[in-house]
Amino acid sequence: MxxxxxxxxxxxxxxxxxxxxxxxxxxxxxxxxxxxxxxxxxxxxPSKDELILAVLRKRDEDFRTWFVAQVEAKAADPKDKLLAIFDVISEWMEIPGFRGCAFINASAEFPLKGNPVHQVSAEFYDKFQHYIAGLAAQYGSKQPVNLALQLRLLLEGAIVSEQMKHHSGAAEQAKQAAIVLIEGSVA
Amino acid sequence: MxxxxxxxxxxxxxxxxxxxxxxxxxxxxxxxxxxxxxxxxxxxxPSKDELILAVLRKRDEDFRTWFVAQVEAKAADPKDKLLAIFDVISEWMEIPGFRGCAFINASAEFPLKGNPVHQVSAEFYDKFQHYIAGLAAQYGSKQPVNLALQLRLLLEGAIVSEQMKHHSGAAEQAKQAAIVLIEGSVA
DNA sequence: TTTGTGATATACCGAGCGGTATACTACAAT
DNA sequence: ATTGTAGTATACCGCTCGGTATATCACAAA
Missing domain, CATH: 1.10.10.60 (Homeodomain-like)
Known part of the structure; x- marks a missing residue:
């Protein structure tokens, strides 16, 4: 308060x-x-640029904390957690005011390579992917890092699709694809 | 000239x-x-807004024309064309000056729902996905529309990832995932 | 009671923005 | 030769932007 x-x-x-x-x-x-x-x-x-970075860094912290808590609350074993990720994302998209991923948007608004915004955004997704890779390893994936990147791509794609057009069915298809990839990664 | x-x-x-x-x-x-x-x-x-829309509409035409030509030149049968899509995207990412997808970026710059930019961008990806769905149907996918959406998500995800961090291996992993999904869609 | 400090209020700066007005030039068609 | 048209040159408008200067206020510590 x-x-x-x-x-x-x-x-x-x-x-x-x-x-x-x-x-x-x-x-x-x-x-x-x-x-x-x-x-x-x-x-x-000291400047708007610094404020932008501070905002992104805080969002990085807050969002990942919230997200992990949501996933952990939804499922117990690693495979279910991997799948729960897509449910959490799906619910997040339905929250009023959803306008895509703040980090993707920020990178798009400041397209120049050297801009620090890119670094903060890249770090966010690195940490995100690292969390997924941990779950994938627990699950028994033969190539957890590769699987994590693939799932991350599905997530980013779903977020972007949903941002351009609501209720595109992106989250659902992302999950269906994820199931195939997850189960295929132990075969 | x-x-x-x-x-x-x-x-x-x-x-x-x-x-x-x-x-x-x-x-x-x-x-x-x-x-x-x-x-x-x-x-x-008549205004900058109209110019923005005109630019996006032209890019829609040009990019899709260029892209389809690239894919058709790389492969003959439907399955190879589906896979060639990822090679073309991968090469596109290596072109100097690559800064992600203009439509995703535009949607991010104008986040409000009603903005016409979103409609143009959504239409671009609809046409793109429709092209993929056609290839998927020729290939013999049991659910070509779903497969097309899944591949589209991988593509968008790879583009966004690559925009935030170059040489992230996103295109390669997108293709690996695509192979699994494509082959799984006829089983 | 004085002093220092965190916050406010307000006015201002130079620069850039999208967009317009006016006058001028080049050139082709009749 | 005249007229219409496509494009140029340049100055300007009102507005907003990021950022600063200055003066004031509330309040706690000494």
Whole structure:
């Protein structure tokens, strides 16, 4: 409840960046949404660029924590967890305000190679893939890292498809494909 | 060679939008890159929004034409064509200046649901998927539409992964997964 | 009571944005 | 020779942007 001012700014920026786009969101709008002023904002974040990175880093933490908890709550053994991933993603897509993956979107908004946004986004998916690879190894996959990357591709593809057109059946087909790949990886 | 002024504007805008982002590209820069002036630009395109849509529609045509030609040149029978898709994508990713899929990027830059950019982008992938489904049906897949969507997800995922981090091995793993799914779809 | 500090309020800056107005040039068709 | 048309050149508009300056306020520590 008693969030620090810095946390309030971060939360407001995160929400606006995600719903409207980063470039489309002005610093004034963020300050107003956080019930503060631009001056205070610039005390905590030296520039909008730094704020963008801070927002992404926090989202990285929060989303992965939330996601893993969801999966662990849904299934007990490794194979079921691998499949539960797709159910969690499917439910996430149905949450009002879903507009795709914040990291994919950020990378698209700042297309230049060297931009730090790419590094943060890449790290997010690396960690994500690493979590999947762990489950795949427990499950007994012969090539857990490869399987993890394949499943990750299905997830990213489903998210992007669903962003462009809602209820495209992407999540369902991603899961069907995942079943084939998961079971094939132990044969 | 003797491109019309309109075509030159379209080409310049397409290039700049793709390499820098749409919002990040000003109308002045487009006019300059096309060796003309803003006045002429606004004679052909009533607004930047209309220009954006025109660029995406042209890219839709051009890319699909180029892509199909590449695939057809690489393979003769349906199964090989399905696999060749992943080789073409892989080669495309290695072209200097690759920055992901213009349609995914555009959708990310304009996240609001009703934006026409989403419709154009969704239509592009619908046509793309329809092409894959045709090959899948010729190949003898029992559920060609489902297989086509699954392969599309792998492709989108690979493109996005490669955009965030080059040489991630995404295209290769997408192809490996595709082989399993394609062969499984006739069993 | 003074002093230091975190936050506010507000006005401002230079730059870039999308888009327009006006006047001018080149050239082809009648 | 005249007229219409396609394109140029340039200046301008109102607005928003990221970022800063300055002055003030609330409050706790000393």
């Amino acid at each position: 008693a969030k620090t001012l810095q946390a309030k700014i971060l939360a407001a920026a995160s929400e606006l960046f995600y719903s409207q786009g980063i470039r489309a969101t002005g610093v004034d709008a963020i300050a107003k949404a956080a019930n503060t002023t631009k001056m205070s904002l610039y005390k905590y974040f | 003797a491109k019309t002024l309109q075509a030159k504007i379209l080409a310049a805008a397409s290039e700049l939008f793709y390499s820098q982002g749409i919002r990040a590209t000003g109308v002045d820069a487009i006019a300059k890159a096309a060796n003309t002036t803003k006045m002429s630009l606004y004679k052909y395109f």
